[in-house]
Amino acid sequence: MASLSTDEHQDKPPHLPPQSKQSLLFCPKSKLHIHREEISKIIRECQEESFWKRALPFSLVSMLVTQGLIHQGYLAANPRFGSLPKIALAGILGFGIGKASYIGVCQNKFHSFDDQLRGAGFGTGHNRHCLLTCEDCKIKRELSEKGSS
Secondary structure (H helix, E strand, C coil), X not given: CXXXXXXXXXXXXXXXXXXXXXXXXXXXXXXXXXXXXXXXXXXXXXHHHHHHHHHHHHHHHHHHHHHHHXXXXXXXXXXXXXXXXXXXXXXXXXXXHHHHHCHHHHHHHHHHHHHHHHHHCCCCCCCCCCXXXXXXXXXXXXXXXXXXX
């Protein structure tokens, strides 16, 4: 019988890409793929909610106020294009302000999700390229923290 080296099979599991195709930031322990759907869900929610709850209302209100100011005579209409340029500008500014005003809400959503991920390797004290910290790294970090204090 031929002697098979079991070390070769344990060092490189079959689900990992070959070494030549791995990036420098490859982490075999990473579980980021588990959370990608949840992260994309939060991004989609933020985009939809910021549009419907802030950007569209701010845009419409600013356009109506601008039209009212033009109609009352506080703003002058353009002789060639009428009130359209001022109303369009007000709508664009209202849209931008509405989107920007929702940033804090989206940040809070990501922070609450980040709190759930702290056990999965996110947060301070973890390698940037590898989301999970091995036991040896934890011990080294604890020793370096004790040594520095």
